[in-house]
Amino acid sequence: MESNKKFITTINCMDGRVQLPVIKYLMEETGADYIDNITEPGPNKILSENIAVSTVESIRKRVSVSVEKHLSELIAIIGHHDCGGNPAEREEQIQQIQESCKLVQEWQPDTKIIGLWVDEHWTVHSA
Numbered sequence: 001m002e003s004n005k006k007f008i009t010t011i012n013c014m015d016g017r018v019q020l021p022v023i024k025y026l027m028e029e030t031g032a033d034y035i036d037n038i039t040e041p042g043p044n045k046i047l048s049e050n051i052a053v054s055t056v057e058s059i060r061k062r063v064s065v066s067v068e069k070h071l072s073e074l075i076a077i078i079g080h081h082d083c084g085g086n087p088a089e090r091e092e093q094i095q096q097i098q099e100s101c102k103l104v105q106e107w108q109p110d111t112k113i114i115g116l117w118v119d120e121h122w123t124v125h126s127a
């Protein structure tokens with residue numbers, strides 16, 4: 001691996017509309033060289049509910065590869081408007097993002113975790 005390069009990680013929705021906005025936002029905000037993307041439909045729902053055990057475990061394993069192999073410095077968990085995998089409205093989704101951040105922080109206590117919300121204009125906000 002290229003140890004002088006900065007990696008960060010997303011746990012993002014698989015929705016193609018959110019990929020570039022999130023990647024661009026995070027590259028600008030953090031100066032990261034590379035972003036490892038872990039995608040599921042509505043990952044904030046999956047992680048906050050924490051009942052789809054095999055999916056949650058799969059996310060956990062992918063996060064650990066990113067942190068251990070790429071020394072990822074930050075993990076962003078994303079929710080968005082009009083999500084096919086998560087029908088909840090903004091307010092509830094933001095709560096789910098915060099719950100998800102707590103779970104992922106337990107997996108990776110030494111890594112910074114942030115939440116992001118992508119609105120109806122595909123603009124990215126801190127959540």
Ligand SMILES: [Zn+2]
Pocket residue numbers: 013014015041042080082083084085086
């Ligand atoms: Zn989605």
